[in-house]
Amino acid sequence: KAGVTQTPRYLIKTRGQQVTLSCSPISGHRSVSWYQQTPGQGLQFLFEYFSETQRNKGNFPGRFSGRQFSNSRSEMNVSTLELGDSALYLCASSPPTGEKGIGYTFGSGTRLTVV
Amino acid sequence: EDQVTQSPEALRLQEGESSSLNCSYTVSGLRGLFWYRQDPGKGPEFLFTLYSAGEEKEKERLKATLTKKESFLHITAPKPEDSATYLCAVLGRGSTLGRLYFGRGTQLTVWP
Numbered sequence: 001k002a003g004v005t006q007t008p009r010y011l012i013k014t015r016g017q018q019v020t021l022s023c024s025p026i027s028g029h030r031s032v033s034w035y036q037q038t039p040g041q042g043l044q045f046l047f048e049y050f051s052e053t054q055r056n057k058g059n060f061p062g063r064f065s066g067r068q069f070s071n072s073r074s075e076m077n078v079s080t081l082e083l084g085d086s087a088l089y090l091c092a093s094s095p096p097t098g099e100k101g102i103g104y105t106f107g108s109g110t111r112l113t114v115v
Numbered sequence: 116e117d118q119v120t121q122s123p124e125a126l127r128l129q130e131g132e133s134s135s136l137n138c139s140y141t142v143s144g145l146r147g148l149f150w151y152r153q154d155p156g157k158g159p160e161f162l163f164t165l166y167s168a169g170e171e172k173e174k175e176r177l178k179a180t181l182t183k184k185e186s187f188l189h190i191t192a193p194k195p196e197d198s199a200t201y202l203c204a205v206l207g208r209g210s211t212l213g214r215l216y217f218g219r220g221t222q223l224t225v226w227p
Contacts, residue, residue: 106161
C-alpha cells in the first residue's frame, strides 16, 4: 500500500513569492491534514480537508490556503512568503471514521526555505 | 484548547539503559493518544494509538501506557538505532478527526 506522497521534497523561494505544495493521501483515505513544523513552535495544525471541504482551520494568517480535489489529493498555497514561513510542511492522511488502530500517516514533508 | 507537554526535552541513554518518556495532556474528552517517532528531515512515523486509561501497547523495545492524565513510552534496552525524536499527540472530542495537538517532543540519543 503506497504511503502519503508529498511534492516537492525541497523548495527555495524568495520573500514575496508564492508557493504551492502537493499531497497525495493513501488510497481510500478522504481526510487530509496539513501541519507546519519549525524548531521554535513544533508541529502546528494548518487545516483539514474532507471530501473537498475544509473541515477545520488552525490559527494561521489568510496567506495560507488549501484545497482538496475529488481524488482526495490536496494542495496548500502560501502567498507573499515571509522569512518566518521557512519550515517543514507535513501532510497527514486519515482513515475513514471508525477504523481504529491505524493512526494518522504522515508524508515525508516539503522543506520550504524562504530567502 | 487541548494541550500536550512532553518531558524531558532531551534524553541521552547508553545502549541497554532502559528509561521512560512522559506525555502529559489536557483534553476535553480523549478520543485517542498517539505516539510517533521522527528522524531528522523526515515525517513522523506512526508507533501507537491508545484510546482509554489502562491500555498498553508494545512494539519491539517500545511499550506505551496510558492513564487519565498522561502517557508513558517505555524503552527497554535501547539500541543506537532508537535515536530519534518521539512525539506525542492527542485527539479530543471537541476537535475534528484530522486535528491533532502535538507536544514538542523528546529527543532521544542512544550511544554505544
